Amino acid sequence: MSDFDVASLSCPLPIEQYPHVLLAHGGGGRLMQQLINQVFLPAFGGAEQVQHDAATLSLGGDRIALTTDSYVVHPLFFPGGDIGSMAVYGTVNDLAMAGAQPQYLTAGFILEEGLPMSILWQVVQSMAAAAKTAGVRIVTGDTKVVDRGKGDGIFINTAGVGVVRGDRTISPSQVQVGDVVLVNGDIGRHGIAIMAVREGLMFETAIESDSAPVAADVLALLDAGIEVHCLRDLTRGGLASALNEIAVAANLGVRLDERAIAVRDDVQGACEILGFDPLYLANEGRFIAIVPSQQAEAALECLGDGAAEIGVVTETSKPPVTMMSEIGSLRTVDLLSGEQLPRIC
Amino acid sequence: MSDFDVASLSCPLPIEQYPHVLLAHGGGGRLMQQLINQVFLPAFGGAEQVQHDAATLSLGGDRIALTTDSYVVHPLFFPGGDIGSMAVYGTVNDLAMAGAQPQYLTAGFILEEGLPMSILWQVVQSMAAAAKTAGVRIVTGDTKVVDRGKGDGIFINTAGVGVVRGDRTISPSQVQVGDVVLVNGDIGRHGIAIMAVREGLMFETAIESDSAPVAADVLALLDAGIEVHCLRDLTRGGLASALNEIAVAANLGVRLDERAIAVRDDVQGACEILGFDPLYLANEGRFIAIVPSQQAEAALECLGDGAAEIGVVTETSKPPVTMMSEIGSLRTVDLLSGEQLPRIC
Structure with missing residues (x-):
């Protein structure tokens, strides 16, 4: 039925090695990078910014940012958020990472037959509330x-x-x-919040996702005249993946200081029980800003309580990202091969 | 786990009547209208244009159009197209329906674990080719x-x-x-093309989908100075649903002339076998333009071969849309209640 002559197409992916799509192809690690670099970029190419959170483009007389994300998080509701608020904040945050003021969102729903209408209603109310919080308007949509x-x-x-x-x-x-590398708060809460629900783990108090809009913080940095060199939100793949991508793209190194990276005690405890590393856990309200060291203090003031300077950019190094541990040893912070948590966002 | 107090929410949908999402809620007929009007619009409201193909908005110094569509067509490949080309043309066409020159697309993939990588590759190549044909760039994406x-x-x-x-x-x-109501060609081919593959029907020659970009035709109308009053592409729900929506929104009537509406013989034959009405079949490269009658001829020239004047706008009427049949009787053309063909786009 296909119009394609399959024989004439040469897929550059190592199809023998990965003949089928794996969960890890959506996980934010090495396999997803391979899919992006070897399938999507060669096909759609040309847009220099295509592999970042948002593309920056000329439209009419303006410089705009455009971004998209699908949300498949499971479960739909979790402490601190739900798929609806995530779908608003996640996309707002991607626009912010391009230094843009988020303005309009689209909403495309793919519903499964039999979904309770009351669940859809709740999710839609949550999206509406989140859009209000984030100062954006949902202006067009589609339902399948x-x-x-x-x-x-x-x-x-x-x-x-x-x-x-x-x-x-x-x-x-x-x-x-x-x-210097700044982060706007403690890491790992979103990943643990989701995992706790899935695994039925109970803590003394529920660990709530950090899901939140960060555009106001980013715009505060820009308005304060901070020379922001790079921004990245710490979603799938977490801090480790974000820094690896940036370091490789910039052909530079990053040295982290473990003592400066805030991980809440309950998150650290859950990580130990579950065998996770907070550096790889997804966040939904955390981002890094890379700024000149002499502006670090002013930038931290814009980012408010909880923000910290967690590392420094070095000459190119191999491995690209390392971390000085609390006990003073140097550890490699590698790009994740597979996926730590599927369907985290 | 939810942050919501469900009891405090009053969903305006008749939940007792439709406690669960049905396939028809995505079908382009009455149930989808109800979902949009009673759930999405009240929650996201404010954007006057939200229920059309695309929203028209101010952004920076420009007037832009913004639209979204998810594509869940089954099967993925069919005569005349595939999910990849549809995902490009469908969204390009929605922008055209707002009188906009399509420029940039985003692409969000939701893949099922186990999908053959070669299928993904084919679909991506098809999207790239379709983007080239339609003159748009795919500039950012996401994979889950x-x-x-x-x-x-x-x-x-x-x-x-x-x-x-x-x-x-x-x-x-x-x-x-x-x-007058103009249409840019024969109707019903996309719906029958999909159905034929699903049902394993064989025709003398395959009926190919009409899937195609129509932005150039629309821009030709505008550039020729045609006073285009309304545009609508004839996707889910077909010609009948599009005209009903417009007539109700305008508080006017539409009288169609069956003899003027082109339906290919093979499509008509398939409709008779399968029990479908071509007026309700989905198209992916057909749209109506409503223009002043004195500009009909000039407009038809812009639309080229196959375009036809198929009806006229009347005072408000009940039912809103009627059709003079080939044998001279007047027939009601109602909004579809359910869904004729699920997952047609």
């Missing part, structure tokens, strides 16, 4: 329903558009040796 | 993978953005009594 057993309740895609603030280029290419 | 049995091979969401051409408002509110 797939047969029972061909979906999983609700999948949501949101795309977002905003106007880029100022004319600074925010990209790994701007990162310089001596820059 | 869901566990086996929680998806169905590939779902694709595309969102699109473009700058609105000229300053004309294109909307049902602009439609006037005496305007």
Whole structure:
């Protein structure tokens, strides 16, 4: 039935090695990078910014940011959030990472036949509330329903558009040796919040996801005149993956200081029980900003309580990202091969 | 786990009547209208254009159109197209329906674990080719993978953005009594193409989907100075649903002339075998333009071979849409209650 002559197509992926899509191809690690670099970029190419959180583009007389994310998180509701609020905040945050003021979102729903209407209603109310919190408008949408057993309740895609603030280029290419890496809070809570629900783990108090919009923080940095070189939100693959991607793209190294990276005691405890590393856990309200060291203090002030300077950019190194541990040993922080937690976002 | 107090939420949908999502809620008929009008619009509201193909918005100094669609078509490949080309053309066409020149697309993939990598590769190549044909760039994307049995091979969401051409408002509110309804070709081929594959029907020659980009035709109308009052592409729900929506929104009537509506003999034959009505079949490269009658001829010239004047706008009427049949009787053309063909797009 296909119009394609399959024989004439040469897929550059090592199809013998990975003949089928694996969960890890969506996990934010090495396999997803391979899929992006060897399938999507060669096909769609041309857009320099295509592999970042959002593309920055010319439209009419403006410089805009455009981004998309699908949300397939399981379960749909978890402490601190749900698929609806995530679908708004996640996309708003991607626009912010391009230095843009988020303005409009689209909402595409793929519903599974049999989904209780009351669940859909709750999710939609949550999206509306989140849009209000984040200062964006959901302006157009689409609904598809797939047969029972061909979906999983609700999948949501949101795309977002905003106007880029100022004319600074925010990209790994701007990162310089001596820059510092700032993070806007403690890490790992979203991953553990999801995992705890899935595994039925009970803590003294529930660990709530950090899911939140961060655009206001980013715009505060820009408005304060901070020379922001690079921004990245710490979603799938966590801090470790974000820094590896940036370091490789910039052809530089990053040295982290474990003592400066805040991980809540309950998150650390859950990680030990479950065998996770907080550096790889997904966050939904955390990002790094890479700025000149002399502006670190002013930038931290913009980011408010909980923000910290966690590392420094070095000359190119192999491995690209290392971390000085609390006991003073140097540890490699590698890009994840597979996926730590499927369907975390 | 939810942050919501379900008891405090009053869902305006008749939940007793439809406690669960049905396939028909995505089918383009009455149930989908109910979902949009009673759940999505009240929650996201405010955007006047939200229920059309695309929202028209101010962004920076420009008037832009923004749209989204998810594609869940089954099967993935069919005569005349595949999910990849549809995902590009469908969204490009939605932008065109707002009078915009399509410029950038996003691409969000939800893949099912176990999907053959070669299928993904084919679909991506098809998207790239379709983007080239339609003159748009796919500039950013996202990939999620869901566990086996929680998806169905590939779902694709595309969102699109473009700058609105000229300053004309294109909307049902602009439609006037005496305007004529033009269509750019024969109807029903996409629906039958999909159904034939699903049902294993063989025709003398395969019926190919009409899937194609129509933005160039729309821009030709606008550039020729045609006073385009309303545009609508004839996807889910077909010609009948599109006209019903417009007539109700405009508080006017539409009288169709069956003899003027082209349906290919093979499509008509398949409809008779399968029990379908071509007026309700989905198309992926067909749209209606409602224009002043004195510009009908000039407009048809822009639309080229196959375009036809198929009806006229009347004073408000009940039912809103009627059709003079080939034998001279007047027939009601109602909004579809359920869904004629699930997962047609």
